[in-house]
Amino acid sequence: MSEFHDPSNVVNPEHADHHIVTPAVYGIVFATLLVFTGITVAAAFKNLGILNPIVALAIACTKGVIVILFFMHVKYQSKLVKLTVTAGFFTFLVLITMTLTDYISRAWGLWS
């Protein structure tokens, strides 16, 4: 870190970059989200066996990431914001994994 006063971010201009997302990009994102909604409904009526919930969740995750990157502008944000968002979801996954590990191991060997 620099120790001197740097009000206009000459040294670290990263977070000074401000991007305005255009309506055209929003339009493409909007159409993509609607298409994925159609795909997830159609896929639900196909018998894919164990893949049904996996496909549904994969599509939901894709839609979620698209919303986060474009509607929520994370693609155009500073590294600090990107890291914050990633760290949050990562922590959530850690919590889920640890709790599931507990539930799975309690009835270890007692499966029918």
Next chain:
Amino acid sequence: MDNAIVATHPHTHETAVPAEHEHVALPQHRHHFETQEQQREAGTFGMWLFLLTEIMFFGGLFFAYLLYRNWYNPAFVAASNQLSIPLGTANTAILISSGFFMALGVWAAEVKKKNLLVLFLVLTTVFGLAFLGVKYFEYKEKWELHHIPGASFDVSQFINPHAYGLKEEPLAPDMAQKTQVFFFLYFAMTGMHALHMIIGIGLLFWLTWRANRGEFSAGYVAPIENFGLYWHFVDIVWIFLFPLLYLINRHPV
């Protein structure tokens, strides 16, 4: 250690060329931030920290769903099949449209178009209200079928589905009781989601009123942008709720 820039440029760009930096002191620019960009980033950072607590909150509900769905799978399948896919799909499209207009609203504020901003905020509100309207009819149907968990919950549709014209496999009475767990989670999750939308619509009225006074079309975008983050977060929750609650095991057995 000496910084190379300090050595070569004793003054920063701002002080060296004052003419290029005729700073207009906007009333929204707080003095403890060095630049407007720094203030904006701090606001975005804070908003995301709040949204992360929201992710943890809804995450707990999603985890409960994951666990009970695995434990009582037949009950969850039969109960889930009672939800209306046309209404759920329509509501997904409605909510995505609402989010689309919110995103356009942020753009309108950025490019300082006051009337467009007001229009997009109104459209966001209208689609949000439409979502809640559809949800009302879905809840009403569950009320009439006695599918609200509690003393009046009725399992007969799940024990004897053929008598009701349903193509479900009949459930044993103990498993049929577990459909209450599904409906409990359904109402808890969609109810908390709806509560977030009601709060959001309340904020939208307030923001639309302020936008109409021109408060967000002179370079001060933060309230619109941060509310947009909240609104899109609520969208994302529904993007996960819809397949998990409505679409499990719909395919022909």
